[in-house]
Amino acid sequence: MKKLCNIVTLILSLILSVGVMTFADACHNKMMGKWMHCHYVQMDVFYIGIGLIVVSLPALFIKNEKIALISAFVQMALAVVAILLPGTIMDMCMMHTMRCYSVMKPFVTVMGILVIISALAGEIVNLLGGKQQK
Amino acid sequence: MNRFLKGHVIRNIIKRPVRSVGLAALVMLLSFSVFSGTLVIASMRNGLGSLKDRLGADIMVVPYEATTKSNLENIILQGNTGYFYMDSSYLKKIASIEGIGQISAQFYLASTSSGCCSVPVEIIGFDPDTDFTIQPWIKQSYHKELKELDVVVGNDLNAFVGDTLTFYGVDVHVAAKLDKTGTNLDTAVYTNESTIKRLIQSSLDKKMNNFADIDPDKVVSCIMINVAEGYTIEEVLNDINIHVRKVEAIKTKNMISGISRSLSGVSDVIGILVIVVWILALVIMIIAFTVSSMERKKEFAVLRAIGASRGRLAGLVMGEGITISLIGSLVGIVLGTLLILPFSNFLEEAFELPFLLPKITIILLAALMSAVISLVAGSLACIIASYRISRIDTGLILREGN
Amino acid sequence: MILRAEGISKQFIRKSGTTNVFIALSETDFTLSEGKLTVITGRSGSGKSTLLNILSGLLSPTQGRVYLGEQELYAMSDKELSILRNRHFGFIPQGQSAIFTLNVMENVLLPYSLYGEYGEGREYAKELLALMDIAELKDAMPNELSGGEMRRMTIARAMIRKPEVIFADEPTGDLDDENTEVVFSLLKQTAQKGASVLLVTHENDAYEYADEVYKMSKGVLHREK
Numbered sequence: 006m007k008k009l010c011n012i013v014t015l016i017l018s019l020i021l022s023v024g025v026m027t028f029a030d031a032c033h034n035k036m037m038g039k040w041m042h043c044h045y046v047q048m049d050v051f052y053i054g055i056g057l058i059v060v061s062l063p064a065l066f067i068k069n070e071k072i073a074l075i076s077a078f079v080q081m082a083l084a085v086v087a088i089l090l091p092g093t094i095m096d097m098c099m100m101h102t103m104r105c106y107s108v109m110k111p112f113v114t115v116m117g118i119l120v121i122i123s124a125l126a127g128e129i130v131n132l133l134g135g136k137q138q139k
Numbered sequence: 140m141n142r143f144l145k146g147h148v149i150r151n152i153i154k155r156p157v158r159s160v161g162l163a164a165l166v167m168l169l170s171f172s173v174f175s176g177t178l179v180i181a182s183m184r185n186g187l188g189s190l191k192d193r194l195g196a197d198i199m200v201v202p203y204e205a206t207t208k209s210n211l212e213n214i215i216l217q218g219n220t221g222y223f224y225m226d227s228s229y230l231k232k233i234a235s236i237e238g239i240g241q242i243s244a245q246f247y248l249a250s251t252s253s254g255c256c257s258v259p260v261e262i263i264g265f266d267p268d269t270d271f272t273i274q275p276w277i278k279q280s281y282h283k284e285l286k287e288l289d290v291v292v293g294n295d296l297n298a299f300v301g302d303t304l305t306f307y308g309v310d311v312h313v314a315a316k317l318d319k320t321g322t323n324l325d326t327a328v329y330t331n332e333s334t335i336k337r338l339i340q341s342s343l344d345k346k347m348n349n350f351a352d353i354d355p356d357k358v359v360s361c362i363m364i365n366v367a368e369g370y371t372i373e374e375v376l377n378d379i380n381i382h383v384r385k386v387e388a389i390k391t392k393n394m395i396s397g398i399s400r401s402l403s404g405v406s407d408v409i410g411i412l413v414i415v416v417w418i419l420a421l422v423i424m425i426i427a428f429t430v431s432s433m434e435r436k437k438e439f440a441v442l443r444a445i446g447a448s449r450g451r452l453a454g455l456v457m458g459e460g461i462t463i464s465l466i467g468s469l470v471g472i473v474l475g476t477l478l479i480l481p482f483s484n485f486l487e488e489a490f491e492l493p494f495l496l497p498k499i500t501i502i503l504l505a506a507l508m509s510a511v512i513s514l515v516a517g518s519l520a521c522i523i524a525s526y527r528i529s530r531i532d533t534g535l536i537l538r539e540g541n
Numbered sequence: 542m543i544l545r546a547e548g549i550s551k552q553f554i555r556k557s558g559t560t561n562v563f564i565a566l567s568e569t570d571f572t573l574s575e576g577k578l579t580v581i582t583g584r585s586g587s588g589k590s591t592l593l594n595i596l597s598g599l600l601s602p603t604q605g606r607v608y609l610g611e612q613e614l615y616a617m618s619d620k621e622l623s624i625l626r627n628r629h630f631g632f633i634p635q636g637q638s639a640i641f642t643l644n645v646m647e648n649v650l651l652p653y654s655l656y657g658e659y660g661e662g663r664e665y666a667k668e669l670l671a672l673m674d675i676a677e678l679k680d681a682m683p684n685e686l687s688g689g690e691m692r693r694m695t696i697a698r699a700m701i702r703k704p705e706v707i708f709a710d711e712p713t714g715d716l717d718d719e720n721t722e723v724v725f726s727l728l729k730q731t732a733q734k735g736a737s738v739l740l741v742t743h744e745n746d747a748y749e750y751a752d753e754v755y756k757m758s759k760g761v762l763h764r765e766k
Contacts, residue, residue: 092297099260100326101295102484111481118477146654147642154642441638444599445652445698446627448620534594537634537710 321495464517
């Protein structure tokens with residue numbers, strides 16, 4: 006069950022990273038040869054997604070409760086940052102009807118929430134399972 | 140439900156994860172489809188309603204060129220920045236026509252894309268003395284009079300009260316942010332007549348305006364008209380179109396009726412989709428519940444042999460069905476919430492229709508309703524299974540061996 | 542309490558075949574003796590299981606009545622009859638009849654927990670498991686047990702409520718000789734403690750343990766011993 010949550014978190018992180026680079030990217034085109042600044046928000050979200058993937062890997066292969074706990078907390082923290090990045094931490098486009106607001110931001114929000122739920126569920130299952138074994 | 144049923148039901152659900160997840164996914168599909176469908180249709184109706192409120196005029200008069208430029212509906216309703224001017228003498232001419240109740244001019248200007256990541260923003264100016272369409276809207280969020288160089292911004296603009304925006308080198312002050320309408324009116328900036336005239340003048344001075352030969356004091360973009368009591372819109376409309384040349388009077392209701400038509404088209408499609416999903420999911424669920432219960436005939440026969448009544452067996456099957464349906468319908472609501480609420484701006488763009496989420500109470504009500512009817516549907520689907528299980532021929536099944 | 546059947550018969554409507562009505566059990570009177578192991582033998586299809594199912598309250602007869610003491614089984618509602626079966630009858634079905642989502646102890650206690658009587662019979666269940674020689678398996682899941690162990694678990698389950706009547710339908714059909722003997726002697730011991738035990742089997746070994754033997758042939762019951 007715990008392992009399942011780990012795998013789900015990993016898959017969600019992958020979708021987040023791939024998504025912001027493809028179907029949920031901030032802007033389709035460069036404007037006048039230059040990327041607009043929401044493109045850099047997108048790139049930062051992408052790096053956080055890579056971070057999430059890296060953090061979820063050790064917990065998959067190493068069976069250590071402390072590592073699992075730390076990685077879950079790091080995952081949740083990264084997900085919160087990812088959610089806050091577009092629009093809150095970093096400024097984006099002028100209109101909320103533009104792609105960065107209408108597609109990328111909600112996509113990142115939803116994936117971020119799912120990552121938090123999955124990481125949290127994994128930890129809760131872990132704690133409950135630990136108790137039962139004792 | 141007594142403790143045995145509860146314990147046995149939960150155990151059966153956990154010990155048969157594939158079956159439980161599959162059935163829960165079907166119920167999830169039910170609640171998701173009905174919840175998101177309801178939400179989308181309600182948001183479109185709501186958006187249309189708010190558009191009607193915001194348009195607030197019976198007739199719009201625009202320069203004749205404006206009607207040929209591109210789809211007029213797009214210019215006015217979807218806010219595709221296009222701007223046009225006509226001589227302000229038309230205002231007087233039209234005001235003198237019989238049957239005019241309220242009349243007020245509006246001024247349009249598009250900002251240039253200033254800096255990266257900004258696009259031309261439509262700036263709409265109104266005459267504070269006569270305006271009857273924009274000021275009631277502003278009053279919902281801002282009660283003071285707009286001062287010189289004050290603007291109010293639409294809800295979808297990334298600007299906030301106290302910000303300073305620069306248009307054509309003129310700094311303006313954001314005095315208020317408007318309530319959301321779910322239309323492209325949300326991406327415009329609104330200001331009074333004198334401020335917009337300064338902006339137009341500045342754009343001319345900087346040679347950033349295609350209309351090099353206009354005098355901002357002598358032009359208007361559009362005239363909004365409310366018909367006086369005792370006159371019909373058609374009468375006034377025809378009068379204007381016959382007597383005033385080079386302008387086009389348009390009945391705003393006609394523009395909205397176009398939107399209403401596409402709205403009812405979209406809601407029909409959504410409605411049919413939801414019905415198809417329901418029929419398919421229900422048929423699959425009835426079969427799945429029945430097959431999966433019948434696979435466990437032996438288990439039920441054993442329970443019967445040690446003294447379970449028919450009612451108790453039916454209760455077991457029903458208990459499982461209801462528990463799975465409850466989980467599935469809740470997950471469906473969560474999924475619908477995650478997919479519809481954050482993406483409302485995307486849906487507005489995708490459907491090209493006004494899209495305004497209903498109030499939170501209505502969303503909650505829709506969620507509750509969707510959850511309840513999916514739960515009921517899921518429970519009904521397992522009634523057949525529970526009836527058949529309660530009628531099994533215990534002796535025969537026990538003899539069938541392993 | 543004495544289990545008694547008066548003039549019971551059973552006819553089935555066949556869906557195919559030349560004659561529509563198939564007589565599984567001809568009119569029969571039968572009384573199950575207390576404290577005795579009664580064995581019914583016969584070929585498969587002879588109607589012995591039909592008789593057992595009618596006597597145990599699982600199959601209503603076409604005609605006739607079944608009494609436990611003064612209570613008429615098939616005059617009761619399904620719920621009342623089910624509770625009566627739960628309290629007074631123990632049933633050892635043919636083949637494997639473990640509930641695979643429950644462990645051995647929970648399986649044995651199922652007749653109690655079925656009606657919410659949790660915590661009842663736990664001590665007796667331990668005794669029974671010890672008697673059946675599977676005490677150390679109480680926390681095991683059924684799929685970890687051998688066929689003989691599972692059958693002994695089923696017997697413990699049938700005996701947990703100390704029922705007056707125990708029905709066993711081919712309880713040794715899939716067991717080896719050693720386990721068959723264990724099962725028969727356990728049933729014999731139960732009868733000696735005062736229960737009425739009805740054993741339906743085609744194993745000739747059962748004769749040695751039987752107090753009374755009947756033979757069923759084409760729906761007609763004959764006393765043999």
